[in-house]
Amino acid sequence: MRRASFGWWLLILPAFLLLLGFYVAPIVKVLLISFTDPEPGLQNYERLFTSASVQRVILTTLRICLITTVLALLLGYALAYAITKASPQAKRWWLLAVLVPLWISVLVRAFAWVTLLRRQGLVNNTLMEIGIIQEPLQLVWNELGIIIGMVHYMVPFAVLPMLASMQEIDPRLLAAARGLGASRREVFLRVFLPLSKPGVIAAAVLVFIFSLGFYITPAILGGGKTLMVAEWISLQILDLIRWGLGTMMATMLVLTILVTLAIFSRLVNLKRVFGMGG
Amino acid sequence: MSEAAGHALQIRGLTKRYGDFTAVDSVSLDIERGEFLTLLGPSGSGKTTILMAVAGFVLPNEGSILLDGNDITALPPERRNFGMVFQGYALFPHMSVAENVAFPLRVRGLSRAARDEKVRAALDLVQLSSFAERLPRQLSGGQQQRVALARALVFDPALLLLDEPLSALDKKLRAELQEELKSLHRRVGRTFINVTHDQEEALSLSDRIAILNHGRLIQNGPAAFLYENPRTRFVADFLGKSNFIQANVSRREDHHVILRVGDTELRQHAMAIPGSTETVLLSLRPERIRLLKPGEGAENEVEAHIRSWSYLGSGFSIVAGLPGIGDIRVNAPANHAHEALRDGAPIRLGWDADAAKPVQEDA
Numbered sequence: 001m002r003r004a005s006f007g008w009w010l011l012i013l014p015a016f017l018l019l020l021g022f023y024v025a026p027i028v029k030v031l032l033i034s035f036t037d038p039e040p041g042l043q044n045y046e047r048l049f050t051s052a053s054v055q056r057v058i059l060t061t062l063r064i065c066l067i068t069t070v071l072a073l074l075l076g077y078a079l080a081y082a083i084t085k086a087s088p089q090a091k092r093w094w095l096l097a098v099l100v101p102l103w104i105s106v107l108v109r110a111f112a113w114v115t116l117l118r119r120q121g122l123v124n125n126t127l128m129e130i131g132i133i134q135e136p137l138q139l140v141w142n143e144l145g146i147i148i149g150m151v152h153y154m155v156p157f158a159v160l161p162m163l164a165s166m167q168e169i170d171p172r173l174l175a176a177a178r179g180l181g182a183s184r185r186e187v188f189l190r191v192f193l194p195l196s197k198p199g200v201i202a203a204a205v206l207v208f209i210f211s212l213g214f215y216i217t218p219a220i221l222g223g224g225k226t227l228m229v230a231e232w233i234s235l236q237i238l239d240l241i242r243w244g245l246g247t248m249m250a251t252m253l254v255l256t257i258l259v260t261l262a263i264f265s266r267l268v269n270l271k272r273v274f275g276m277g278g
Numbered sequence: 279m280s281e282a283a284g285h286a287l288q289i290r291g292l293t294k295r296y297g298d299f300t301a302v303d304s305v306s307l308d309i310e311r312g313e314f315l316t317l318l319g320p321s322g323s324g325k326t327t328i329l330m331a332v333a334g335f336v337l338p339n340e341g342s343i344l345l346d347g348n349d350i351t352a353l354p355p356e357r358r359n360f361g362m363v364f365q366g367y368a369l370f371p372h373m374s375v376a377e378n379v380a381f382p383l384r385v386r387g388l389s390r391a392a393r394d395e396k397v398r399a400a401l402d403l404v405q406l407s408s409f410a411e412r413l414p415r416q417l418s419g420g421q422q423q424r425v426a427l428a429r430a431l432v433f434d435p436a437l438l439l440l441d442e443p444l445s446a447l448d449k450k451l452r453a454e455l456q457e458e459l460k461s462l463h464r465r466v467g468r469t470f471i472n473v474t475h476d477q478e479e480a481l482s483l484s485d486r487i488a489i490l491n492h493g494r495l496i497q498n499g500p501a502a503f504l505y506e507n508p509r510t511r512f513v514a515d516f517l518g519k520s521n522f523i524q525a526n527v528s529r530r531e532d533h534h535v536i537l538r539v540g541d542t543e544l545r546q547h548a549m550a551i552p553g554s555t556e557t558v559l560l561s562l563r564p565e566r567i568r569l570l571k572p573g574e575g576a577e578n579e580v581e582a583h584i585r586s587w588s589y590l591g592s593g594f595s596i597v598a599g600l601p602g603i604g605d606i607r608v609n610a611p612a613n614h615a616h617e618a619l620r621d622g623a624p625i626r627l628g629w630d631a632d633a634a635k636p637v638q639e640d641a
Contacts, residue, residue, distance in 0.1 A: 176368035178355045179333055180382040181433065190381070194372045 031251045037244035044248035054249070061229040064143060064218070065211040068150045072207050073200065075151065076158025080199075083159070084166040098156050106153060110220040113149045114140055117221075141223030149221040150211060157210060158203040165199025166192075205264045209257050229253055284312030284469040285346050285436040287332065292341035294327050301327040303493040304341065309471060314463050316472045316480040319490035320516070326441060328490075329473045333439050334358050345436060356385075361430030362439040366446060367422050369414035375401070375425050376410040382433040400432040403462070420451045424458075431466060440472040444479060456482050477517050481505065489513050491640075510638045514561035521567075521606040523560040523634070527551070534631060540602025545577050547632045558636045564595070564609040566633035569625055576628025582606075584623045594619065598627060 034044050047054050083094040101109070116122050117139035124136040139145060169192065177187040215230035222228070227235070229249055236246035287309040294302040302324040309315045317325040330336040332343055334355030342351045350358060361382075369378050379400050383393045401407045404424035414422055423443060430438055443459070444452045460483055463470050474480055480487050481501045488498035489512075497509040508514035511522060525537035525544060535551050537544040537558060544560075551558060570576060582598040585605060596608045596619070608627060 170366075170368065172364050172366065172368040173370060175335055175355075176362065176364050177370075177381070177385075179335070179360065179362040179364075179439075180385065180429065181356045181359065182381070182385040183356055186385050190385070191370060 031247055031254065033243050034245075034248035034251050037247075044244045047245065047248070048252070054245075057227050057229060057232045057249075058252075060143070060226060061212065064146055064150070064226075064228060065208055067147055068154060068211050069204055069208045071147070071151045072154040072158040073162075073204055076155050076162055076203060077196075077200065079155065080159045080162040080166055083163055084169075098159050101152070102156050106216050107220075109153065110149055110217050113145070113152070113221060117145055117148065140221055141225055143222075143226050145221040145223070146218045146226060146228070149217040150214060153214075153217060154207045154211065158207050161202040161206060162196060162199035165202070166196050169195045201264070201267055205260060209260055212257060213253060284310075284467060286311045287437060287469065287471070288344040288347075289328070289332070290342045290344065292328060292331060292338050292343070294324075294331060294336060294338045300493050302331070302338070305490070305493075305495045306341075307488055307495060307498065309469060312467050312469055314460075314470045314472065314483060314485045316474060316484035316487045317490060318474060318477060318480040318487050318516070320475055322492075323475075323490040324493035325473045325475075325490050327493075329439055329441055329471065332437070332471065333360055333362055359433070359435055360437045360439055361433070361435035363423070363426045363430050363441065363443045365442045367414075367426040369422055369425055369429070371414055374411050374413055375406065375417070378414065378425055379429045379432050381429065386433060396432050400428040403431065403465070404428045404458075419447050420455060423447065423455060427459075427462065431462075431468075435468070438466075438468050438470045440470065442474055443472065445474070445476070452479070459483060481517070487517070489516065491516075507635060508561055508637050510640050511559060511561065512640045514635070514637050519564060519607060521562045521564065522637075523562060523603060523606075525558050525560060527556055527558065542580055542600070542602055544634075545631050546634060546636075551636055559639055560634040561637045562606065562629065562634040564607040567606070567608045567627050567629050569596075569608065569610050570628045574626075574628070577631040578633075579626060579628045582625055582627050584619060584621055584625060586621060587619050596625075598625060600627075 035042070037044075048058075079094075079098065083091055083098070086094055114121070118124070118141075119136040121139070123139060124133075127133045128136065139148070173191055173195070174187050177191045178184070182190065213230050214228060215234070218226070218228040219231045222231070230253075233246045233249050233253075236242045236249070289305060289307040289309075292302055292305045293300070305324070305328060307315075307328075317328055319325045327336055331338050334350075334353060334357075338351065342349050344350065345358075370381065373381065376397050379397045380393050383396055388396070397410070398407065401410055404427055406421060406424055406428065409417060409421065409425075414425065417425065423446075426443075440459075444455055447455060456479060472480075472483060484501050486499060487501050487504055489496045489504065491512050497504060497513050499507075504513065505517055508517065508520070514520040514522070523539060523544075525539045528536045528538040528543065530536070530548065530553075533548055535546050535548045535558075537546055537560075546558075546560070568576065570579065580600055580603070582600045585597045585599045587594055587596040591612070593612045594610045596610060597605050598608055599605055606627075
């Protein structure tokens, strides 16, 4: 058994070495700068506890990611539920509508949201014309704008794992629950919701991890005023040339993602979530 | 579950169409209190659709369903208070055995103490008390089936509906559970409605069988009565096996009708054959035909030869060729001298005048 699988491992060895040499090693090397620049030591990590601006960036990022995750899950759950219940014909159209946004560049989408949400944008102009508001609302270049753009981007990623998990639910279980006296609401709360939980957890982790490193959408819709970790790192390295501080934050980002995945892998079977069967 | 209070169900002119396809065609059926009724038919006969209409999952196009005289046709399933055992059992995989059984009580808002007591009683009833904390996937098929039964009975339902309850089990287990289901029915004294395509299961379980084909009710009655007096060719063939002989009425004697098939004359009790009839389709059960010993006589005697035979343990199944009639199947008991059984060997077959039953050709 061990011998046989060792043979198979040999086959992927070239790809593994390539990845190790040209991807993993450079990243580790860059991350190690956080311990050496500007001078060897942990002073960059000290800033985590002493610098208010570092702490603010981290808190802002976590807050935005959590809100984005919750909203994307709520919208995604409703969508996935509707798709599960739809007729096979309608199901195809629903799926297309969910997937099409994925094929449009994130840059295009971010600018589209700016056009819609800015002071003289479509949303504000319409609301003012019909007299609901007098002053334009601050919809963009703040946290609200970032969250709108990110939720929009994340919903398909929330829908797909939840849809997969909902489609595995045997419809006979729902019929059985009703036959045993449960109202539609109780069927949902006691049978459907618990059985779709693996999909919800998978979607939550996927969206949260994805959100943590988001760069383009927050950069455009935040207008430089609300900084998230990825944009902050780029600012430190490219504009302020503070490699040590930038790579320290990058290291923290990688660590957070790994820890989240580790916790998650204890909760559910990772292989199933990412479609590898099992 | 102690009081023997079954409920009566009437099905009146039930019709269900799916587009152009008529799944159930004006079926009327009365099910009495405490009765074990089986809806028997091949797949696509409409038996499951009828059960689903009774359960409330299918709204019929026409007709009505009455429980103790009250119309429940449009009542949603959760308000009918019927227990149901689904095909494949439909146990909730995220709940333990005890939680599964407690589910109908929980949605009815029973207190924890009352729930626990009833769950314990229901699990005792199916002898699964020691498995209460297991998950359904940790149980065998037979055990899962018993959990489904306990869950369907725990809330004292008016009816118990069973959708092919034994079809997922192997033959030996099926026989065991048939016995169990029967004794359960006796103990709880409720009205059971069972759906199956397995005629053996139907015969052994039911007080009464309703036979369906192409959405129509063909015949219903006590199991033994249906077996002995099939109304149509389909019933005779689906419930057990039968030989069919097409014969012409030749002449009438006192209590007998003499029938002619080719050169062979058959003697048949006159009762079931009206005076004006000219041709008759007879259904003759294989076990009603005897292999005659030399010198032995019978009311009907025919010369035949063995075309093929097989040993079944409990007896022999013989296919015999009858000149002018064709092949007929004969079941002979095992004590028969089987040295005589060779392919092509001549034999004499005999049966009584009341052995064959006239049946109608299927509509």
